[in-house]
Amino acid sequence: MSVKLSRKLSSKKKQNPKASPQADVLSSLGLEAFGTTQLDPASMLDINTWTLENPAPKEPKNLPNAFLHRLWLLSSDARSPCCTSPPVDVGNEKNSAEETINGFGGDKECAINPLDLVTAVFMSSNTFLQQEITEHMVQCQFAVPLVLPNVDPEEPSSFLLWPLRGVMNKWKSHFLDQISKVQEGNLATTCMPLISCVKLGHCSVSKSQVLNHLMSGLKLPGETFLHRGMAGGQLPRRLSNGLVEIGWYLPTGETDRDIFPVPVVISNLRGDAGAHEKCLNLLCQASSAVVVFCGNLREKDKQLLALCRNTARDLILIDVSDNIKNENSVVGFIDQNLEEHLGLPQGSVVQGQNLSEEELANRLCDVLKVVLPDKLRHVTLEAAAQIALKLDLIVDEGPICKKAMATVDEMLKGLDEGSEQFREKELPLQGPLWIKLAEIEKNERKLRKEGKENDLERHNKKKDVLLELSSYKMTKAMKIFTDALFTTDKVERTYFLRWMKLKLHLMQTRKQNTSENLHTNMQAEKTNGLLEKTAEEEDVANDDLEDSDSFCTDSTFEEGENEEPLVNTDQDLEELNEPELSPDKLDSTPQETKTSSENHVETCPLPYEPERFVLGLEHFLREMGLIFELTHISPGSGSQNVLRLPSLAADLLLYGIPLEIMDGDASNIPLCWLGCVFAELKRRLPQDKLKTRVMTMLGVHDAKNAKVLSVLFGIHFAGEWKGSARGVYVVALCVPIDLREEMECDFLLLIDVEGFCSMSLDHKSCIKDNEMATVATGLSDILMLNITSNASSEFESNFAVIVSALLRIRECGSMPICQFLVQEEGINTILQASQLKRVSQILQTETGDTKMHSHAISTVHLPWCITSPCEPVNSHYSNMVMTLKQKLFRTLKKCSTKSEASGLAEFTGHLCAVWDAVKAESFSVSLQDTRTALAFSMLCTELSQWESCFLEHVESWLKEAKKRILTTKAKTLETAVQNDLLNELRNEATETVDTGVKELKSKIEDYLMKDDHLKTYSDTFRPILMGKLDNLQDQTQKEVIQKLETLKENHCSSTQLKNFETLLEKEQESKLHELLENSKTSKALLQDSELEEEFEGVWSKILSDFDFRPSETDDITARVTGILKENLISRGLQKHIKKLEVMGQNQPSGFQVYDEHFGYRSRLKHMFEDNNRYQRIEAQQLACNIIDGYNQFVADKSSIPSDFSDSYITELLENVEKMLKEKSMEIRSAFEVDLKVYLCNAACKDFQKLHDRYAKDTELLTCINTSKTAYLAEFIYQFRKRDQCRRVAQEFISMVVKPIVFDYIYRPLGMYIVEQIQGKAQEYRSPLAFYQSLLEELMKEDHFESFLRFVLNSDDFRQKKIKQTVVAHVSESNSLNKWRQQRLGEIVGKVASAVSQTEESNNGLLSDVKPLLERVYLTLEKDIDVDISRASLDGPLFNITTEWDRFVTCLMELLAAMRLDLSQEFSQTVDATHLLQSLPVQPQDYLFDKLRGCEKHCPACKAPCEVEDRMHDVHKALLHWPKGVLPHDPCSLSSNSPENMTHDNNHENMDNQDSSSASPDPHSLPPNGSFSHEDSWESCMMPIAYWRYVLVRFNDSFAREYKQNPTEIPEEWSKITQEDAMGSLKEVFISEQC
Secondary structure, eight states: OOSOOOSOOOSOOOOOOOSSHHHHHHHHTTOGGGGTSOBOTTHHIIIIITOOOOOOOSSGGGHHHHHHHHHHTTOTTTTOOEESSOOOOTTOSSOOHHHHHHHOOSSSEEOSOHHHHHHHHHHTBOHHHHHHHHHHHHHTTOOEEEEEOOSSTTSOOEEOOHHHHTOEEEEBOOOTTTTTSOEEEETTTOOBOEEEEEEESBOSSOHHHHHHHHHHTTSOOOOSSOOTTSTTTTSOOSSOTTOEEEEEEOOBSOTTTOSSSSOEEEEEEOSOGGGOHHHHHHHHHHOSEEEEEEOBOOHHHHHHHHHHHHHOSSEEEEEOOOSSOOTTSOTTSSSTTHHHHHTOOTTOEEEOTTOOHHHHHHHHHHHHHHHTTTTSOOBOHHHHHHHHHHTTOEESOOHHHHHHHHHHHHHTTTGGGOHHHHHHHHOGGGSHHHHHHHHHHHHHHHHHHTTOOOOHHHHHHHHHHHHHHHTOOOOHHHHHHHHHHTOSOHHHHHHHHHHHHHHHHHHHHHHHSOHHHHHHHHHHHHHTTOOHHHHHHHHHHTSOOOOOOTTSOOOOOOOOSOOSOSSOSHHHHHHHHHHHHOGGGTTTHHHHHHHHHHHTGGGOOOSOOOOTTOOOHHHHHHHHHHHHHHHHHSTTOOOHHHHTHHHHHHHHHHTTOOEEEEETTTTBOOHHHHHHHHHHHHHHSOTTSOOEEEEEEEEOTTSOHHHHHHHHHOOOOGGGSTTOOOEEEEEEEEOOHHHHHHHTOSEEEEEEEESTTOSOSOHHHHHHHHHHHHHHHHTOSEEEEEEOGGGGGGHHHHHHHHHHHHHHHHHTTOOOEEEEEESSOOHHHHHHHHHHHHHHHHHTGGGSOGGGTOOOOEEOOOGGGOSSTTSOOOTTHHHHHHHHHHHHHHHHHHHHHHOOOBOHHHHHHHHHHHHHHHHHTOSSSOTTOOHHHHHHHHHHHHHHHHHHHHHHHHHHHHHHHHHHHHTSOGGGOOHHHHHHHHHHHHHHHHHHHHHHHHHHHHHHHHHHHHOHHHHHTHHHHHHHHHHHHHHHHHHHHHHHHHHHHHHHHHHHHHHHHHHHHHHHHHHHHHHHHHHHHHHHHHOOOOOHHHHHHHHHHHHHHHHHHSOOOOOOOOOHHHHHHHHHHHHHHHTTOGGGGGGGGGTTSOOOSSOOOOGGGSOHHHHHHTTTTTTTHHHHHHHHHHHHHHHHHHHHHHHHHHHSSSOOOHHHHHHHHHHHHHHHHHSOOOOOHHHHHHHHHHHHHHHHHHHHHHHHHHOSOHHHHHHHHHTHHHHHHHHHHHHHHHHHHHHHHHHHIIIIIHHHHHHHHHTTHHHHHHHHHHHHOGGGSSHHHHHHHHHHHHHHHTOHHHHHHHHHOHHHHHHHHHHHHHHHHHHHOSHHHHHHHHHHHHHHHHHHHHHHHHHHTSTTOEEEHHHHHHHHHHHHHHHSOOOOOGGGGOSSTTOOEEEHHHHHHHHHHHHHHHHHHHHHHHHSOOOHHHHHHTOSSOHHHHHHHHHOOOOOBOTTTOOBOOOSOTTOSEEOOSSOOOGGGSOOOTTOSOOOOTTOOOOSOOHHHHHTSOGGGSOSOGGGSOSSSSOOSSSEEOOOOOOOHHHHHHHHHHHHHHHHHHTSOOOOOOGGGGGOOHHHHHHHHHHHHHHHHO
């Protein structure tokens, strides 16, 4: 269909469907309107033809169109119900959880069960669209509806027979005599087994999946039948319950591959069969066998099963019931006795429990193979329609359809006698007279061209032919044909045309099919018991149905409610079906069929070849045109109806029926007929919408041009079936409004050349092929050359015809844009396409743009390339078709650059001119010449190779020129230097190209002179070829110079960009260093906004300082003036336009307010106010405020690093208007205009400066500004990484390195201090020396308190003394700071060395920090004796990735800073106490431990043991203490030391000592009179003079302190002097040392 007209082509409409869940589904899919006015084939124009994309549906209302569009593309996902946006569950707003889980999810969500989608589209389509949908679904190997449920559940379902009549296919049966022969038939009338599958009861097995496995065999299971495992398959069905689908299995003839040996139809009843008894009854009566999937059956199911057994010819049961039966099931019904119970043959029950779908399909297949093909009757779906009528189902072929069929039968009476005889009798005008007339007219035109007069003999011959033609009277067949087309009922006319195609196609189908198939059909007729009348109808309907013309009508029709059934009474129905249902008459059918086929083997025809006398619809349409043409040959001979034929043809053309513009059999064009048809078409259409473009499909007879056009545009040409009339046909497509502007045309005329190169290669056939090709090429804007591998055997002749046509049209001065379609990627097709492409490119030289025509060769694996009927369509087919269509439409859009679209009148005139040139043979290359075309093609091949070498040479030169440009140093980027270099290269390029083209021209001249065929036409070809080379020269020079300029510009820009980036990097580094230093001191984390501000400062500085190359500047004054002018006009201030003349001139420094700025009333009102002074001041203040705002506005815009923009002025004017509006004053519009002019004049100068600043290398500036975001991101990234690197390094220094440094310095410092003290003071070198020094010091001090502290706690006294000494030493020593500095340098050096060793293996690389720091740990552990804990490295702090060398740099910097800080700290005055507290080893403790000696005390006097060797066994006290030095109990000899010292003496033993054994001198005896049994002591001695002196000296003090009586002291003790005491002390220690 080409033009979408009103769909109201019938007065009858369907009633609106009642409100129901089913109607809600249609409404949700957006199909509610099509319940009354249904979708028709014309709808596919919008859905498919002009659609260049295949988008996913977004909502449920998009699903029907998506289904149809994908189906026309033969896409495997056509039935997908998925939407990209979350849909509302169709027909049910309350989704169950299970439905949501099963049907939805993922990026795409399912809105409906896919079976409901298919059902809804069929319900909303008229019967003609249903037929086309069915054809495409079968081609996709989808199951198609046979019985369609009604949207109103109370109404009967529809039996869809008409859509099945258009389904044609081929197969090879397995009969021995037919196995190599291809048979062809349609789905409605082919006699074959029908296997029906139904389900009774609930079962978990997917019946559809089983059937898919059954039809797929060993291959992967297809998706013929939709099932629950598909997307949306588990959603509830709301429309499709009760639907009967059928799938068609076709054998390939390969016994090891085929599942069944004969074609088989498998039907599938959706839903439980118990709920659809009519459909079940229909299938039982019409089927060859019924397969029942039995689930958990109830009593009702048992009755239905018994009914099936009584009705069905063969019954197969499959037990898929659950092992655990529920309470409603009939327990034990499906068991081993079922066959006997129902009287079924053995093996009729298949046990399917616990089997998968695949296993179950294999078992069912084994059962069916037993009964196929001999034991099952063969039936037709046409006969099943009769049973459907009997069961009160609606059959879609109503009275109008039957009437049209009867008309066709009446018209084609006599066709059985032979097509040649029928053609001579009923279509005489297209016979020999028409051919003879064409030859005479061509000869006359040739004579006129040569300037000769027509001879008398030829004139008389033409007169005789015309006289004989004038005696023509319209035949009966043509009278019926034209009357049928003149009917006002468009639906009836559509049925008539389609029936006519079906009937006419019967002839070649009979010749193609085997006699076995014919005999099988005859036996089926007998078997089915059809009446004689019915048998005649079936003969007519048994045609091989052609693809019906999808655009014969644009209507949505209604054939009534079947008021006139095919069988009028119930009795007739019974008589009609009784023989068919009788088992007795069916038993012998298969065997008889087989026997008959064997007897008729010798009558089978050979493989099909094009027949001369095959009739088609196009022959009748051709005859109709010749009838009208005859009226111009014999004026006055036409009747009124004849004169209406152009109107009828125009009507048919608008509805998609092709119009023949050239009779290929006679090689003639009826110009008067075509002129009147196009004139009528022009009259019907708007005069301003007649621009046309012409696209032609040219290919050999077996390239299936018509099918290619059908795939691309959805239209149907005659050549879709073999044997169509030879000729050139045209169809008009109306371009949608939204595409007309792009394509610059209103109509697209599609031309199809049929029968091209189809006859024997004799002289006349060759001339006709040349004439057809020349006419078709001459009419075309776009020529699509369809190349197939089947043409390779006749490659040379076919190729020569096409090239010759291109040469002739090129000679006429026009040349179509050529496209190339390769259906198969064979070597022959690719070579042919490549050679044709070279020829077309050379011939298209003068268009000036070779790139527009150098399209790539498109490859599409079309469906008819499939060798096997069961082989699926290529999965990439839909994408290839869409890609090809997009290329064609892009080419259509490019046609506008070549020439303007012509009208219908111009097209007719062009047709006449081309045909006149063909008749006169006004071409250098004659119609008989083929060798010249081949020779020219070879020259094109040679020239293509020469061109390649030439272009390679130019490319090589260009590479050298590129090197010269790139080697230019940055300092020589001045404009003058670069221009000089560019001019030099331009001259060299021009010379190189000129030299190369001259060589090419010389080669062509030599080739033309050497070749005998080309030499004759050298004057014709030379301008073409030289023009090609001139164009090549211009194009090459242009491209080379353009590339040179681009290279130069790119080099300069890249150099400038590198300089800019270098400068930017330098500034960024400086800024980053500054920010990082600030971050060190502030320790605050900078935000991204703060970093952006810092970067903006750097960016602005770089842009202002960078030396851009200058470029042309704009006149800002002109731009500002234009914007201001538009502003004043938009505000209705046109009268002030003259004030804009001052723009760009100098103006006063300030804005002045005048009286004219105020209205007359305002001035009158304020005239007594000091000459309107206050009002003028107020206006002046307002103007000043606005001017101040302007100054700030300019400052803000100038600070932005970007060029001037027109939006600045627009924004400025809006600001002025806003401020004037806010201040209500009685001022006139002149004030606003003068103020705007003043500000805009100032803006011209201010913004001109801004523009001049940025009037630089615009392309480079744009590139830089485009990359600004990336630069900013890199700046922030570098700061973050470096800051992170520094912070992590800082943490490593503080957490790890610093503790190691302190430990290395201070751990040995305590021992170092001790060593210094011992080296400096002798008394600290041994315990005895220290003890002696303490006693001497006590004696010198001569203080009781000191002695008291000593005797009460000698250890504490010693510790305090040592600490005093250490503190004094630390405070006074100068060597500690030097020692710490030395140790600091050592440890820092070791750390730096460990880090440097790690750096050597990771320099400049991104590395994980933590593993490398662990290596530093290991190195330090080896080099220094420091206990290093790795716990500090745990956690995420050190898990970063950075450049190790940068991290090392940070570490070294921080390490040096730490050393400097510590060095400064060590150089300051030492606080001894603070220093000692920080030492791990306290020197006083260490020294005390060395000087304390033995810890034991004398058990008698508590004097300490002075033996230096700590491993001694016998303790010894050199200086025993007298009794009074320590407190004692007067009631006991035991002494209790206030020191609370303990020893190992047994007190009980001490108390039991015999007092009689005590020494007479109490001062010489132990206090307890005995020693510890654990400790060995030397014999007790008397206290030396030292302690006697002390006791005498402080006896009273000790007594007071201990609150006891003074000790009785011997007389002689009082005589001891201090010198004696000191002497005795020295004697003791000297004697001990000796």
